[in-house]
Amino acid sequence: MHFLLEIEADFELNRSMQFFLRLKCLSLGQAIVWPTLFPIAEVTSASGSCLQPLCECLDDTVAQDVASFLHLKSNWADLDKAKKLLLAVETTVRARVTAEVAKLNICDPQVQVWLRRVEELQLDAIEEDYSQLRNYSCLGQCTIHAHRRTSIGMSVVEALDEANKLIEEGRRFKKFGFKPLHKIVDPLPQIETFGLETMLSQLHDLFEMGDSDIIGVWGQGGVGKTTLLHVFNNDLEKKTHDYQIVIFIEVSNSETLNTVEIQQTISDRLNLPWNDAEPIAKRARFLIKALARKRFVILLDDVRKKFRLEDVGIPTPDTKSQSKLILTSRYQEVCFQMNAQRSLITMQILGNDASWELFSSKLNKEASAAVESLGSQTWKRAMRLAHSIKIAQSCGGLPLALNVIGTAVAGLEESEWKSAEDAIDTNMKNIEGVDEMFGRLKYSYDRLTPTQQQCFLYCTLFPEYGSISKEQLVDYWLAEGLLLNDREKGYQIIRSLVSACLLQASVSMSTKVKMHHVIRQMGLWLVNKSDIKFLVQPGMALDKAPSAGQWNKATRISIMSNNITELSFSPKCKNVTTLLIQNNPNLNKMSYGFFRTMSSLKVLDLSHTAITSFPECDALVALEHLNLSHTHIVTLPERLWLLKELRHLDLSVTVELVYVLCNFSKLHKLKVFNLFRSHYGIRDFDNLNLDSLKELLFLGITIYEKDALKKLNMSRPLAKSTHRLNLKYLVADAELTTSHLQFLTLSVLPSLESVLVAPMSHNFQYIRKLIISQCPKLLNITWVRRLRLLERLVISHCDRMLEIFEDQEDEEQCGEQLKLQDHASDKQEDQAIVETSRNDTGQNDFPKLRLVVLTGLKKLRSICKQREFPCLETLRVEDCPNLRSIPLSCTHNYGKQKQICGSVDWWEKLQWEHREEVACLDNKYFIPI
Numbered sequence: 001m002h003f004l005l006e007i008e009a010d011f012e013l014n015r016s017m018q019f020f021l022r023l024k025c026l027s028l029g030q031a032i033v034w035p036t037l038f039p040i041a042e043v044t045s046a047s048g049s050c051l052q053p054l055c056e057c058l059d060d061t062v063a064q065d066v067a068s069f070l071h072l073k074s075n076w077a078d079l080d081k082a083k084k085l086l087l088a089v090e091t092t093v094r095a096r097v098t099a100e101v102a103k104l105n106i107c108d109p110q111v112q113v114w115l116r117r118v119e120e121l122q123l124d125a126i127e128e129d130y131s132q133l134r135n136y137s138c139l140g141q142c143t144i145h146a147h148r149r150t151s152i153g154m155s156v157v158e159a160l161d162e163a164n165k166l167i168e169e170g171r172r173f174k175k176f177g178f179k180p181l182h183k184i185v186d187p188l189p190q191i192e193t194f195g196l197e198t199m200l201s202q203l204h205d206l207f208e209m210g211d212s213d214i215i216g217v218w219g220q221g222g223v224g225k226t227t228l229l230h231v232f233n234n235d236l237e238k239k240t241h242d243y244q245i246v247i248f249i250e251v252s253n254s255e256t257l258n259t260v261e262i263q264q265t266i267s268d269r270l271n272l273p274w275n276d277a278e279p280i281a282k283r284a285r286f287l288i289k290a291l292a293r294k295r296f297v298i299l300l301d302d303v304r305k306k307f308r309l310e311d312v313g314i315p316t317p318d319t320k321s322q323s324k325l326i327l328t329s330r331y332q333e334v335c336f337q338m339n340a341q342r343s344l345i346t347m348q349i350l351g352n353d354a355s356w357e358l359f360s361s362k363l364n365k366e367a368s369a370a371v372e373s374l375g376s377q378t379w380k381r382a383m384r385l386a387h388s389i390k391i392a393q394s395c396g397g398l399p400l401a402l403n404v405i406g407t408a409v410a411g412l413e414e415s416e417w418k419s420a421e422d423a424i425d426t427n428m429k430n431i432e433g434v435d436e437m438f439g440r441l442k443y444s445y446d447r448l449t450p451t452q453q454q455c456f457l458y459c460t461l462f463p464e465y466g467s468i469s470k471e472q473l474v475d476y477w478l479a480e481g482l483l484l485n486d487r488e489k490g491y492q493i494i495r496s497l498v499s500a501c502l503l504q505a506s507v508s509m510s511t512k513v514k515m516h517h518v519i520r521q522m523g524l525w526l527v528n529k530s531d532i533k534f535l536v537q538p539g540m541a542l543d544k545a546p547s548a549g550q551w552n553k554a555t556r557i558s559i560m561s562n563n564i565t566e567l568s569f570s571p572k573c574k575n576v577t578t579l580l581i582q583n584n585p586n587l588n589k590m591s592y593g594f595f596r597t598m599s600s601l602k603v604l605d606l607s608h609t610a611i612t613s614f615p616e617c618d619a620l621v622a623l624e625h626l627n628l629s630h631t632h633i634v635t636l637p638e639r640l641w642l643l644k645e646l647r648h649l650d651l652s653v654t655v656e657l658v659y660v661l662c663n664f665s666k667l668h669k670l671k672v673f674n675l676f677r678s679h680y681g682i683r684d685f686d687n688l689n690l691d692s693l694k695e696l697l698f699l700g701i702t703i704y705e706k707d708a709l710k711k712l713n714m715s716r717p718l719a720k721s722t723h724r725l726n727l728k729y730l731v732a733d734a735e736l737t738t739s740h741l742q743f744l745t746l747s748v749l750p751s752l753e754s755v756l757v758a759p760m761s762h763n764f765q766y767i768r769k770l771i772i773s774q775c776p777k778l779l780n781i782t783w784v785r786r787l788r789l790l791e792r793l794v795i796s797h798c799d800r801m802l803e804i805f806e807d808q809e810d811e812e813q814c815g816e817q818l819k820l821q822d823h824a825s826d827k828q829e830d831q832a833i834v835e836t837s838r839n840d841t842g843q844n845d846f847p848k849l850r851l852v853v854l855t856g857l858k859k860l861r862s863i864c865k866q867r868e869f870p871c872l873e874t875l876r877v878e879d880c881p882n883l884r885s886i887p888l889s890c891t892h893n894y895g896k897q898k899q900i901c902g903s904v905d906w907w908e909k910l911q912w913e914h915r916e917e918v919a920c921l922d923n924k925y926f927i928p929i
Contacts, residue, residue: 071153076130079123079160082163082167085167086121086166093115093173096176096177100177100178103177106177107176107177108178117162126155130156184236184243185234188233188234190234191227191230191231194350194361195350200231203217204235206343207326212324213316214327214338215345216326216328216340216345217229217347218332218344220330220347222398223398223400224347225301225329226302229248229301232326233246243296243323244294244296247266247299249262249298257312258463259280259312260280261466261467262313263312267283272286272290275853284312285313287312287314288310288313288314291314292315298325299325302330302517304330349397350399350402354397358402358403359405360406361406362402362406388417391421392405405441405444407444407500408443420443423446438521438526448500448502452493455477456502456503457526457532458473458578460515460523460524460527462560464517465539470513474490474494475625476603478490480578498513504516524536533555534556534558535554535557536558537558538558538561539561545564545567548571551576554576555578556577557573560581560605561583564581565587565589566587567581571594573598578602579598579603581604584608584609587610587611588610588611588612593615594615595617598619599621601620602624604620604625604627606627607627609630610631611633612631612632613633616637617640617642621642623645625647626648627648629652630653633651634656634659635660636651636657641666641667643667646670647670649667651675652678653676653678654679659680660680665689668695671696674699674700676700676701676724676725677726678726679702681726682705683704685715691715696718696721699722699723700722700723701722701726702725702727703730704730709735713736727745727749727818729748730749736818741767742766742768743768744770745773746772746775747771747772748773749774749778750774752775752778753778753779754779755783756818767789768791769792769794770794771795772794772798773794773795773798774797776797776799779801779802780802781805785805785845788848789848790849791849791871792849792850793852794851794853795853795854797855799858803860805845846870846872849872850871850872851876852875858879863883864887869887874901875900875901877900883906885910899927902929903928903929
């Protein structure tokens with residue numbers, strides 16, 4: 001006993017070890033010599049087990065110390081295994097997070113916390129301490145380090161416990177990231193401002209005033225109103241405020257307000273469903289309800305004429321709602337008429353300093369350096385500076401002109417500056433009665449290639465408001481012969497015009513561009529000064545067409561987007577190459593000889609009109625592009641086959657077309673042929689002889705008969721060219737083979753009970769939109785889970801459908817079937833048709849799905865089980881009385897903020913796994929309809 005006490009005094013063992021040795025001394029005669037026989041660093045589990053009864057007598061804290069002391073070696077072995085396993089789990093988690101970040105998603109906060117805990121687990125430090133401890137083995141050393149051993153033992157136990165917890169938690173993760181929540185402010189392209197500070201400060205001051213519900217900003221075109229609104233929009237993103245949504249809308253209306261485009265912008269920002277067939281007034285009421293639930297800020301850019309906010313779907317802001325509306329206009333009276341008379345800002349042109357600052361910002365670095373010090377410049381550089389200052393001053397303080405001209409002269413050589421100044425001066429001096437700015441802007445146009453110039457002037461055919469489809473522009477330019485069959489060159493020209501500030505990228509849609517009204521007016525001015533003649537009157541609310549005499553010398557004519565009802569004359573315009581009449585919804589009459597003299601016509605667009613017949617077409621021998629989509633045409637001319645230069649023929653959504661007299665096989669140059677969703681359904685391909693169309697690249701078609709579908713499958717070129725397909729009135733038990741299908745419609749198929757999909761790696765990989773309607777025997781559409789790029793799904797009036805997607809498919813299917821097979825490769829062509837695998841877990845279903853619309857499904861009870869929908873924006877349910885659950889919950893993260901649209905009665909009857917989900921989804925997403 002004396003020896004034991006001496007050890008305690010000399011080496012100051014910790015409390016637990018002192019207690020442990022005292023107990024051993026009292027119970028066993030050999031306790032005093034035990035440490036000399038078994039070095040503490042090598043205590044085995046056996047020796048520990050023999051002491052277990054003693055440990056059970058100790059309090060918890062002491063018992064843990066003793067256990068960690070005795071089992072250090074085995075605990076360390078367990079920790080080493082856990083360390084390796086945790087590293088494997090961490091590697092997997094980080095890889096999944098990296099994949100989410102690559103898709104611009106946000107790492108899940110729970111995963112972030114887990115990764116931080118893994119980083120804070122200091123296993124390397126513990127390993128170093130343990131390695132040092134193992135170097136000691138004799139009694140004195142082991143006794144000296146008993147306190148250290150106990151401390152390390154406890155650290156190992158704690159680390160092992162934390163590592164095991166992290167491993168278990170890491171294995172349970174199912175989601176690793178999600179798209180950012182819908183932003184209150186959608187940032188606009190940042191534009192550097194010059195001289196707008198005072199007006200921007202005014203706007204912020206008015207905005208902060210409680211009684212400034214509607215604020216107006218007015219000034220001449222090109223003075224910087226849009227720039228001011230862009231900067232203000234982005235400022236709202238940086239500041240703390242109570243607003244729930246900020247919406248920037250490009251109004252740009254002339255005589256005809258583009259209500260549909262305004263409504264679409266609002267719907268997109270609110271992630272609301274969009275139905276093309278819905279009346280404008282009904283949609284407006286719906287938008288008012290949606291906006292009334294929020295405290296909003298709406299920015300209306302370029303209002304040309306008074307309109308009622310409620311007519312487009314905007315509730316008028318007032319002090320009670322605390323919402324705000326800011327509008328810009330070229331006309332002060334429009335601001336007054338829109339009730340902004342009490343909160344009005346007048347835009348001023350830039351002063352000399354701000355003008356020069358803006359202009360010089362467009363120059364290259366070498367030219368800008370010349371401004372810094374006149375004294376250090378050579379004579380040539382001083383002259384260049386003088387010329388550049390005169391050019392900047394000629395822009396009259398107008399930001400648009402300064403931007404365009406500055407961009408145009410940015411890279412000039414020293415020898416070119418005097419020529420640039422002379423060119424601008426000449427244009428101004430030789431033109432009387434025309435806005436001087438056009439002469440200043442013309443220099444930028446002069447630097448374009450001849451083809452770029454023609455493409456730029458072509459853009460003036462479109463209305464002054466709204467956007468222009470890039471694809472449509474390229475289609476027209478191809479038909480006009482401006483691109484020499486090089487489609488990509490068309491998109492390059494669009495990019496060059498945007499780069500030169502002659503076109504603007506659309507804020508809301510990457511597929512469209514727009515033209516500033518000042519630039520458009522300059523383009524029309526250039527046309528009037530040249531040998532070419534345009535007749536341009538689009539979007540002017542005309543109810544009568546221009547007189548026949550105005551058509552005579554025109555080479556391009558645009559009267560699109562008006563209210564014209566008839567074209568009852570026969571104009572004499574042998575030089576016209578483009579005629580754009582689309583979007584005249586009341587046009588239902590054209591004279592029989594209307595095209596009689598148009599032998600040079602290459603582009604003809606009559607889409608979205610009410611015409612029922614097509615005039616005599618024998619003279620249209622040069623026509624390459626003909627668009628009759630969305631018309632009420634009943635039959636095609638018998639001699640349409642004479643149009644042998646035709647490359648693009650669009651007959652989609654011709655709801656009255658019942659008879660085709662012509663033989664399309666003679667249109668050998670046809671590249672695009674679209675009969676998608678036309679009432680004229682193909683019953684016999686022999687009537688069309690499409691096999692002879694060797695250059696066909698795009699086919700949209702409606703098929704009524706099983707035999708016609710078989711012939712489409714048999715023709716490899718046609719099957720490969722089929723991008724849009726509508727199967728209607730078709731007897732089921734058929735097979736569809738295609739490889740580039742993008743839109744598929746299955747409608748009025750009374751016998752269809754199931755759809756089978758071949759399990760190929762490329763199976764229907766391009767389908768983006770699927771519409772299924774009036775298939776009364778169809779029970780579900782589980783096969784749709786294979787459509788990896790599907791974005792829009794619309795199902796209506798399928799009376800027996802009980803659920804949309806089964807999570808496990810039945811192996812046996814009866815009744816008539818439609819088999820879908822892909823022509824992914826020759827080797828896969830003969831592969832057997834089988835069903836979707838039952839092992840499909842559904843975890844990666846619908847990666848692109850944005851919209852689901854369910855209408856008139858009387859027996860529908862379920863959509864599918866709850867799951868992730870990474871891109872889902874909108875679920876719309878109408879007249880589905882038995883649907884009592886939806887596969888959405890607050891426990892899942894969805895890629896984009898959804899809108900769940902349906903009747904209040906349906907919403908209140910939904911059943912939820914957790915009741916709190918009702919309030920969560922109601923507050924965030926539900927919109928009553």
